[in-house]
Every structure is written in structure tokens, then in C-alpha cells.
Amino acid sequence: MSWFGRSASTAAAAPASKALPPVKVPQGKPVLLIGFNEASRTWEVNPDAVKLLERVPGPLCTVAVCGRARQGKSFLLNTMLGRLTGQELPKGFEVSPTQHSCTRGLWMWSVPIPSTDANGRPCNVLLVDCEGVDAVDQGQKHSAQVFSLAVLLSSVFVYNQLGAIDAVALERLAMVCELAKRIKERSATSGRGGGQADFHPAFVWLLRDFQLQLAGAGGSRGGKGGISAGQYLEEVLADVRGGGGADEDNRNQMRATIRAVFPDRDAHTLLRPMLLEEDLNRLDKITFSQLRPEFQKGVGDLMVLLHSKEQPLQFAGTMVSGRVYAQLAGAYVTALNEGAVPQLVTAWQGVARAETQRAYDAALASFAGGFREEGVADEAELLDSYQAALSGAVKLFKESALGDPQLVGEHEERLRKVADGRFSAARTKLRAASEAAAEALLSAERAKLRSMMEGAGASLDAIEAELQRFLAEYDRAVQGPWKYRRASEFLVNTAIGGIKGVVGRIIGERDGALRKVAEGEAHIAQLRVEAGRAAEAEGRASGLARDLAAAREQLARAEGQVASKGGALGEAQAEVARLSAQVSQLEEAGRRLQADLAAARNEGSRAAAALGAAQRAGAEAAALREQLAAAQAVGDKAKLEAVAAEGRAASLEARLSAAEAAGRDAGALRAQLAEVEAAAVGARDAAARAERALDEERAVASSKLKEVTDLTAQLLREREAHTATREALAAAQQQQQFASTPAGARPSSPFSESPGPSPAVVAGDVARARAALPADVSSLTLAELKGWVTEHMLEDEEFMGLAAKSKTRKADWVAYVKRRAGLPA
Missing domain, CATH: 3.40.50.300 (P-loop containing nucleotide triphosphate hydrolases)
Known part of the structure; x- marks a missing residue:
């Protein structure tokens, strides 16, 4: 117990x-x-x-x-x-x-x-x-x-x-x-x-x-x-x-x-x-x-x-x-x-212990004054300060301590343990502060890079410059044995992943541009179909011209019949002469309409071919509109002249009635008059048909001209975007190859070398494209020749010029493909 x-x-x-x-x-x-x-x-x-x-x-x-x-x-x-x-x-x-x-x-x-x-x-x-x-x-x-x-x-x-x-x-x-x-x-x-x-x-x-x-x-x-x-x-x-x-x-x-x-x-x-x-x-x-x-x-x-x-x-x-x-x-x-107070130690033991304790306290104060815990740059400087302060404190303690060696040794060991604890705490604090600073820098930069990479128009050059700036600042501000490991993790988890996303978006934009080019080519094919329809309209205009020629022949026959009747029909012949002049005027108006229609057709062909000359197409469109207005005026004049001819025919009929009353041979005159009237009606109908055809062709020509103008501007923009996309894709591929390099190779600046500008056509691309051609290039169809150029992204100014022409020979395309593939002509 x-x-x-x-x-x-x-x-x-x-x-x-x-x-x-x-x-x-x-x-x-x-x-x-x-x-x-x-x-x-x-x-x-x-x-x-x-x-x-x-x-x-x-x-x-x-x-x-x-x-x-x-x-x-x-x-x-x-x-x-x-x-x-x-x-x-x-x-x-x-x-x-x-x-x-x-x-x-x-x-x-x-x-x-x-x-x-x-x-x-x-x-x-x-x-x-x-x-x-x-x-x-x-x-x-x-x-x-x-x-x-x-x-x-x-x-x-x-x-x-x-x-x-x-x-x-x-x-x-x-x-x-x-x-x-x-x-x-x-x-x-x-x-x-x-x-x-x-x-x-x-x-x-x-x-x-x-x-x-x-x-x-x-x-x-x-x-x-x-x-x-x-x-x-x-x-x-x-x-x-x-x-x-x-x-x-x-x-x-x-x-x-x-x-x-x-x-x-x-x-x-x-x-x-x-x-x-x-x-x-x-x-x-x-x-x-x-x-x-x-x-x-x-x-x-x-x-x-x-x-x-x-x-x-x-x-x-x-x-x-x-x-x-x-x-x-x-x-x-x-x-x-x-008074229940015990006495457990002798006077000398108490004095020795007290003096040793005072020596310990003085040494600890000396260590605290000499050990610089704040304001050190790194752990090496902290360790130097600790070792110098501890050495001075131990020396001071040994000079002042009293008592047996065991007592002095215990206090010295205690001093070293306390000093070691202070050093460990200071080192922990330094590491915590350094790690906090590193985390703050990395967190802020992570958000900034994410904003740059996810925003519209992300630039790999800007991302590289920002990373170089940040890594230089990080290297100056952060200390500790783990700082490069944290930087490596940051680059792998944030920078490289984000760059891959940017490259992926660039590839997606390239694919979108290629789809737009394909859509443009399909639209050109549709325009060619419309051009065929314009040719059909031209045929219809030719038929109108033939109808006008038949009317002219009928009028000539009527004139001959009237002339055979002699002097009794002098006034009628004079009237017929006037009608003949009017018909000639109608013929001239029809020819002008045909010329205007041909000019409009030629203008549409030139507009379809001039993919690189949008301003000239606009000027020609203005000229076409003026010509169409003139044709409209001629048609209106022809209508008025037909109405006048009808009036004169009525006057001639009245005079024929008077001649009949005088006992003349009115039957023959009336027959001749009917023929003349029929010829005038035919001329008027032909003029009306020509006017309607002209209106239809004018509407078609205006519509096609606008489509050609819009398509020209669109194809020019898509060609520029396609060229820029190819250059950005080449640069992104080089950046992606560089980003796959191990991060530990050069932790301080992983983007020290610029990839440089991308060439328009890489030699390796032309070689792969040439390998896809058959031995006999002329065996390819026109569509296959064009498809070879677009599939291998070898379009240039000559390609766009050939594609803009409404009619091109297959031999021209064969020669162009051979030049692009580096084959002998």
C-alpha cells in the first residue's frame, strides 16, 4: 500500500x-x-x-x-x-x-x-x-x-x-x-x-x-x-x-x-x-x-x-x-x-544549481539575441545564423556554469534542445511562409493563364511570354527544396494542359475553314447551274429574234402586194412605207435588245470569273443597270409606235371606204390592208415578247450578279482565313511538340526558344501529296484534280484564278497540278 x-x-x-x-x-x-x-x-x-x-x-x-x-x-x-x-x-x-x-x-x-x-x-x-x-x-x-x-x-x-x-x-x-x-x-x-x-x-x-x-x-x-x-x-x-x-x-x-x-x-x-x-x-x-x-x-x-x-x-x-x-x-x-516546508537539498547544491540556472538563462538569452529567425533568404542562411548563435551561447554557458559535470551537462543538453526547438520552429515557419507565397503566386498565375487560354483569340506567343515572366518572378520570390517540384507540377497540370486545349481549338478552326471552302465550291457549282439556265434564256431570246424576222418577211410581202395595185393605192403605199419605216425601227430596237441581252450575259460571265476583282464587278454591274434602263426606254418607245401604227391603219381604212364609194376596187385594197394590219399586230406582239424576255433576263442577270459579287468577297475572306489558319496550325504543332518535352529538363524557363514562323507549304506535305497522285495525272477528272489540291491544302493565287473562270480546260488544271506536285510538265 x-x-x-x-x-x-x-x-x-x-x-x-x-x-x-x-x-x-x-x-x-x-x-x-x-x-x-x-x-x-x-x-x-x-x-x-x-x-x-x-x-x-x-x-x-x-x-x-x-x-x-x-x-x-x-x-x-x-x-x-x-x-x-x-x-x-x-x-x-x-x-x-x-x-x-x-x-x-x-x-x-x-x-x-x-x-x-x-x-x-x-x-x-x-x-x-x-x-x-x-x-x-x-x-x-x-x-x-x-x-x-x-x-x-x-x-x-x-x-x-x-x-x-x-x-x-x-x-x-x-x-x-x-x-x-x-x-x-x-x-x-x-x-x-x-x-x-x-x-x-x-x-x-x-x-x-x-x-x-x-x-x-x-x-x-x-x-x-x-x-x-x-x-x-x-x-x-x-x-x-x-x-x-x-x-x-x-x-x-x-x-x-x-x-x-x-x-x-x-x-x-x-x-x-x-x-x-x-x-x-x-x-x-x-x-x-x-x-x-x-x-x-x-x-x-x-x-x-x-x-x-x-x-x-x-x-x-x-x-x-x-x-x-x-x-x-x-x-x-x-x-x-x-510551517510544513521541506528542505531537500544542501546549501551548496542550491547555490550551484542556481548559478547553473542563471548561466543557462544568460546563454538562452544570448542565443535568442544572436539567432536571426526573421528576414533570412533561405534555410542555408537560417542554419548559419543558428549555428553561430548556438556556438556563442554554449561558450557563454560553459564559462559561467557551476557544479558537478552531470549538472552542467544536463543544462547544456537542455540548452541545445531548446535551441534546436527554436531552429526547428523557425525553419518550419520559413517553409510555411515560402510555401504560402508559392501557393499564392501559383494560384494567381493559374487563374491568369486559364483566362488567357480559354478566352477568344488565345495566342501561344502571349502565353509563352507570360510563362517566362512568371517563372522568373517565381524563381526570385520562392525558396525551399520543393520549389522546382511545385513549378513542375504547375507546368504539367496547368500550362501544358491549357496549351493542348488552345491547339485543339486552332485545329477545330482549321477544320471549320476547310468546311467553308467546301461549301464555297458547292456554291460555285450551283452558280454554274444557274449559268446554264441563263443559256436557256439566251435560246429563248434567239427564238424571239426569229419571230421578228418572220414578221419582217410578212411585211415585205405586204409591201409587194400593195405596190402591185398601182396608183390607186398611192396613199396606201405611202402609209405602208411609213409602216415599213416603223417596222425597221422596231427591228433596230430588237437588235439593241439582243445586244443588251448579250452584254448582260457577258457581264454575268465576267462577274463569275472575276473572283479577285470585286470592285470592277461592281462598276460593270452599274453599267449593266444603265444599259437595261436604256433597253426599257426603247421598249416603251416601240409600244408607242405600235399604237401610232394602229391609228394610221384606221385612217387608211377610212380612206379605203371613201375610195370604195368612188367605185374603185376596194376589195383588193381591203385585203391588202388586212395583211398590213396583221403584220403590224405581229410586230407589236414580237416587241411585247422581246420586252418580257428582256425583263426576265434583266432580273436573272441582276440576281446572278449580286450572288457572284457576294461569293467573290466571301471566298476572298475564307481564303485569307484559311491561309492564317494553316500558319497558326503549323506554329501550334511546333509548340505542342515542345510542350511534350519533360518539364524537368529546364525548370527555370521551359519556353526559351521561339518556334519561328511557319512556312506556307512544308516539303513533307508536298511529298505526301505527290505520293497520292497516279502515274498519269491526266487520267483524273476535273473534280478529282481540284479535290487533290484542297485535300492537301495546296491552294494558292493561281488555284483561285482557275477556279474563278467559268470555263477552263482540263489541260490547264493538269498542268497546274503537276507544277504544285513538282512533276515535270
């Missing part, structure tokens, strides 16, 4: 436990539990705390956190409070970023938190925050008393310490255990009831900001996972062997005292909650979810460990309530005020 009335056990014997879900409790506040009266130099229990405790039912489980000043005890308790109550940023114990301690004496949280102990029994958890020991404004006696009261008044005692366990911490803890033993014994003999408490606190040594790898004795890590923090604690508390003498006995006695006071013990490690110093100075404003994920996990594991240690305080076999807890606090304070 231990002196606490409980058999010794190790952390491994603790029952398995899980963290409990958070519970909602009323908002509380920190309340002073035990304070120090500066006037009377005694400890006192706060009456306000007693009133609060008297309302708390049992069983009661207290968790106290103690340790050196300014090492995050209050922050840890606030984090535990938030995990127990489900608050992200609880308003708990005061946390200060300055060098001054926030907590004086022992403080408790005013609202106990309902929970269960390690065995699942309901209990109320009370959180206790302790004044930091070894504060600059308190002595060792004061620190030991605070430490001892925390041990005596807790069911789970958490010792908060930065870094690894050292000899000073063991000595301090042993002294506190001895003091707690004295206080308990004095309170038992004084008759105040404290000696009847079944006091058995569980002990957790919490190692904060711990960066070391835990290995077994002799450097063995004990397997893949090393040793646990609890095993590390047991190694530290084991008896030391070697050297003998009083010093070894003292050290083993200290370890035995700790093992006796804390039979149920364990250890736990936590990383730094944040990496940046400015974040560490405002931890009271940072929510739990914003802390480092590793720290969050460590806190979760700590809560599970503490819950497995929770056991209610007992008094005479009865669970301690808040009222009894207040009475125990009063008994321990009275015993402490009556």
Missing part, C-alpha cells in the same frame, strides 16, 4: 476510456479558490468560493493543472473547458501574451461540469488553475506551496511543462511531493479532518511543444513506433545506477518519492498549437478549429486519457461533495501556514 492508501499501479493498468460528448452548462467564470495575503504572509480560502462549493453535490472530481509560469496552463484549461462544453472559443481563465503571469494562487471554474468517472459513475468535474511556479516575482517557497496545494486538492493532477523532462523538473516535483506529505501529516495530527481523506491523485505529466522522437534506453526506438510517453516517464523515474555516493542516493530518493506519491501516473505530449509567433500571442482569440490539426488530435487524446484517470475524491469512505472539499482546502491551508 502507498502512503495515499492505494496500491501502486502504472498507466498501462488504467481502464480504456473514450472522450465524453460535450454538455451544455450555464456560463461560468474563474473564481479565486485559495489566495495569498501579502499583509499577513499567509494563505487564505476565498469565502466566495466556499459559498459556491457548498452548493455543489458529490461526488466531485477535480482536475488541477500546475507548472512553470508563462507556459500555457490557462490556455490548456480553456481548451479543456471548450471540449467539455462544446464551445469553440470559451470565455474562460485569463490568458495573457505578456511576460507577466495572469494567475495568482489557485482558481476554480465557478460552474462544475456534469460528467462520469472512469467507471461510468456520474460526477461533477471541477477545473482548477494554479499560479505558475518559478515566476519572477515569487520565491521557491511560494512556488512549492502552490504546487503542493494543487497536488493535495486534485483527483487528477496535470503537470504542464515545455519540452522534455529534466533533472530540475524532477527535483521540483520531488520537493512538492515531500511538502504535500508534510502538509497531509500535519493536517491529520491537528485534528482538522484532513487526515481521513482517501487521497490518491492520478498524475499526468504533460509535455508541451514536444518535438523529439521517443526512443528507448540506449537510443533504441523499441520498434517501428518507438516508446510511448508513459514508458518514457517510467524510464525517467527509474533508479539511476553508476557513480554511487550521496548524489546518487539523493537522485534515487527523489524518484522514489515521486513514484510513491503518484502510483497512478502517465505522460502525454502535445505539439505547438500554432506555428507563427504572432498567432501564439493571440491564442485567446483563435477558435479550436483554427488550431493545428496535430494539436487538435493531441487534445482529443489528452481528454480521453484524463477521463480514464477521473476518480472522485473520498472522505472516510464517502464521496466528497463541494462542502467537504472546501473544508479540506481550509485544513491544508492551515497546515501550510504552520
Whole structure:
């Protein structure tokens, strides 16, 4: 049995436990539990705390956190409070970023938190925050008393310490255990009831900001996972062997005292909650979810460990309530005020340890002043600064330290570990800052390149120039061993993929241009069909000319008949002569109409052939419209003359009637007159038919002229776009070949060489096109000859000129294809 009335056990014997879900409790506040009266130099229990405790039912489980000043005890308790109550940023114990301690004496949280102990029994958890020991404004006696009261008044005692366990911490803890033993014994003999408490606190040594790898004795890590923090604690508390003498006995006695006071013990490690110093100075404003994920996990594991240690305080076999807890606090304070202070080390040991500690503090300050953590360019410069600062600090420490070599060696090792921790933290911060800068640059450039590549009219030259500019800036701004790997990933995932997309769009545009050329050729074929229809119209005009010739013959016959009748028909003959003149005029008008029609037909042929001369086609169209207007005027005049001829025929009929009355031979004259009238009607009908045909041909010619003009402009634009597309495609193919080069070859500037302008026709393309021709080129049809040129993208100005002609010989196309293929004529 231990002196606490409980058999010794190790952390491994603790029952398995899980963290409990958070519970909602009323908002509380920190309340002073035990304070120090500066006037009377005694400890006192706060009456306000007693009133609060008297309302708390049992069983009661207290968790106290103690340790050196300014090492995050209050922050840890606030984090535990938030995990127990489900608050992200609880308003708990005061946390200060300055060098001054926030907590004086022992403080408790005013609202106990309902929970269960390690065995699942309901209990109320009370959180206790302790004044930091070894504060600059308190002595060792004061620190030991605070430490001892925390041990005596807790069911789970958490010792908060930065870094690894050292000899000073063991000595301090042993002294506190001895003091707690004295206080308990004095309170038992004084008759105040404290000696009847079944006091058995569980002990957790919490190692904060711990960066070391835990290995077994002799450097063995004990397997893949090393040793646990609890095993590390047991190694530290084991008896030391070697050297003998009083010093070894003292050290083993200290370890035995700790093992006796804390039979149920364990250890736990936590990383730094944040990496940046400015974040560490405002931890009271940072929510739990914003802390480092590793720290969050460590806190979760700590809560599970503490819950497995929770056991209610007992008094005479009865669970301690808040009222009894207040009475125990009063008994321990009275015993402490009556002088229960142990003396564990000799005067010389104390002096030597104090001087060595001062040498350590001075060396640590020297290191902090010489180690330049901010403003370094890279890790090499940071390492140089660290090594120089550490060398100076170790030299200063060895010059000032006192005591035996083991004591000096322990402090030197501690100095090196602290310095190494500072260096590791600074290196981590430098890497984090560099990586953040790299990520910011890469993210911004990724968005910029995506905008350039996905926008209309994406230019590979502009993308290359932007990449060269960015990589130069990235090389200057980013440091770290991984910067080239990140740049390579960026180029592979963003730049090359985007360039492939641009090349794909260029190929798509080329295919679209080829489709438009094919559509243009089909449209030309349609125009040729329309030209055939114009030829048919020409045939119809020829028929009209034949009809007009027949009418002229009829008129000539009528004139002969009239002339044979002699002088009796003089006036009729004169009239017929006038009609003859009118018919001649009609014939002249018909010839002019035929000339105008031929000019319009020729003008349409020239417009279809002049694909490269749009302006001249427009001028000719204007001239055609003027000629058509003149033809319209002639037709109108012919109509008027036909009407006049009808009038004169009527007058002649009247005169014939008068001649009949005079006894002349009117029958013959009337027959002749009928023939003349029939000839006039035929002439008028022929003129009307010629006018209608002219109107139809004028409409067809105007429509065809507009189509030819539009097609000429369209084919010129498509030819220019096709040429530009071929050049862009050649450049894109060279860029794509360059982009497929491994990114690691030249990480600093993967686009240092320009692909240069693309030739209009590549030799390899002509060779492939020539291979597709048969031995006898003249065996190909006209359509096959044209298709060979367009399929292999060999169009040029001569091709467009041949295609523009309405009629071309096959021999011309055969000669052109041979020239393009480089074959002899």
C-alpha cells in the first residue's frame, strides 16, 4: 500500500476510456479558490468560493493543472473547458501574451461540469488553475506551496511543462511531493479532518511543444513506433545506477518519492498549437478549429486519457461533495501556514544549481539575441545564423556554469534542445511562409493563364511570354527544396494542359475553314447551274429574234402586194412605207435588245470569273443597270409606235371606204390592208415578247450578279482565313511538340526558344501529296484534280484564278497540278 492508501499501479493498468460528448452548462467564470495575503504572509480560502462549493453535490472530481509560469496552463484549461462544453472559443481563465503571469494562487471554474468517472459513475468535474511556479516575482517557497496545494486538492493532477523532462523538473516535483506529505501529516495530527481523506491523485505529466522522437534506453526506438510517453516517464523515474555516493542516493530518493506519491501516473505530449509567433500571442482569440490539426488530435487524446484517470475524491469512505472539499482546502491551508516546508537539498547544491540556472538563462538569452529567425533568404542562411548563435551561447554557458559535470551537462543538453526547438520552429515557419507565397503566386498565375487560354483569340506567343515572366518572378520570390517540384507540377497540370486545349481549338478552326471552302465550291457549282439556265434564256431570246424576222418577211410581202395595185393605192403605199419605216425601227430596237441581252450575259460571265476583282464587278454591274434602263426606254418607245401604227391603219381604212364609194376596187385594197394590219399586230406582239424576255433576263442577270459579287468577297475572306489558319496550325504543332518535352529538363524557363514562323507549304506535305497522285495525272477528272489540291491544302493565287473562270480546260488544271506536285510538265 502507498502512503495515499492505494496500491501502486502504472498507466498501462488504467481502464480504456473514450472522450465524453460535450454538455451544455450555464456560463461560468474563474473564481479565486485559495489566495495569498501579502499583509499577513499567509494563505487564505476565498469565502466566495466556499459559498459556491457548498452548493455543489458529490461526488466531485477535480482536475488541477500546475507548472512553470508563462507556459500555457490557462490556455490548456480553456481548451479543456471548450471540449467539455462544446464551445469553440470559451470565455474562460485569463490568458495573457505578456511576460507577466495572469494567475495568482489557485482558481476554480465557478460552474462544475456534469460528467462520469472512469467507471461510468456520474460526477461533477471541477477545473482548477494554479499560479505558475518559478515566476519572477515569487520565491521557491511560494512556488512549492502552490504546487503542493494543487497536488493535495486534485483527483487528477496535470503537470504542464515545455519540452522534455529534466533533472530540475524532477527535483521540483520531488520537493512538492515531500511538502504535500508534510502538509497531509500535519493536517491529520491537528485534528482538522484532513487526515481521513482517501487521497490518491492520478498524475499526468504533460509535455508541451514536444518535438523529439521517443526512443528507448540506449537510443533504441523499441520498434517501428518507438516508446510511448508513459514508458518514457517510467524510464525517467527509474533508479539511476553508476557513480554511487550521496548524489546518487539523493537522485534515487527523489524518484522514489515521486513514484510513491503518484502510483497512478502517465505522460502525454502535445505539439505547438500554432506555428507563427504572432498567432501564439493571440491564442485567446483563435477558435479550436483554427488550431493545428496535430494539436487538435493531441487534445482529443489528452481528454480521453484524463477521463480514464477521473476518480472522485473520498472522505472516510464517502464521496466528497463541494462542502467537504472546501473544508479540506481550509485544513491544508492551515497546515501550510504552520510551517510544513521541506528542505531537500544542501546549501551548496542550491547555490550551484542556481548559478547553473542563471548561466543557462544568460546563454538562452544570448542565443535568442544572436539567432536571426526573421528576414533570412533561405534555410542555408537560417542554419548559419543558428549555428553561430548556438556556438556563442554554449561558450557563454560553459564559462559561467557551476557544479558537478552531470549538472552542467544536463543544462547544456537542455540548452541545445531548446535551441534546436527554436531552429526547428523557425525553419518550419520559413517553409510555411515560402510555401504560402508559392501557393499564392501559383494560384494567381493559374487563374491568369486559364483566362488567357480559354478566352477568344488565345495566342501561344502571349502565353509563352507570360510563362517566362512568371517563372522568373517565381524563381526570385520562392525558396525551399520543393520549389522546382511545385513549378513542375504547375507546368504539367496547368500550362501544358491549357496549351493542348488552345491547339485543339486552332485545329477545330482549321477544320471549320476547310468546311467553308467546301461549301464555297458547292456554291460555285450551283452558280454554274444557274449559268446554264441563263443559256436557256439566251435560246429563248434567239427564238424571239426569229419571230421578228418572220414578221419582217410578212411585211415585205405586204409591201409587194400593195405596190402591185398601182396608183390607186398611192396613199396606201405611202402609209405602208411609213409602216415599213416603223417596222425597221422596231427591228433596230430588237437588235439593241439582243445586244443588251448579250452584254448582260457577258457581264454575268465576267462577274463569275472575276473572283479577285470585286470592285470592277461592281462598276460593270452599274453599267449593266444603265444599259437595261436604256433597253426599257426603247421598249416603251416601240409600244408607242405600235399604237401610232394602229391609228394610221384606221385612217387608211377610212380612206379605203371613201375610195370604195368612188367605185374603185376596194376589195383588193381591203385585203391588202388586212395583211398590213396583221403584220403590224405581229410586230407589236414580237416587241411585247422581246420586252418580257428582256425583263426576265434583266432580273436573272441582276440576281446572278449580286450572288457572284457576294461569293467573290466571301471566298476572298475564307481564303485569307484559311491561309492564317494553316500558319497558326503549323506554329501550334511546333509548340505542342515542345510542350511534350519533360518539364524537368529546364525548370527555370521551359519556353526559351521561339518556334519561328511557319512556312506556307512544308516539303513533307508536298511529298505526301505527290505520293497520292497516279502515274498519269491526266487520267483524273476535273473534280478529282481540284479535290487533290484542297485535300492537301495546296491552294494558292493561281488555284483561285482557275477556279474563278467559268470555263477552263482540263489541260490547264493538269498542268497546274503537276507544277504544285513538282512533276515535270
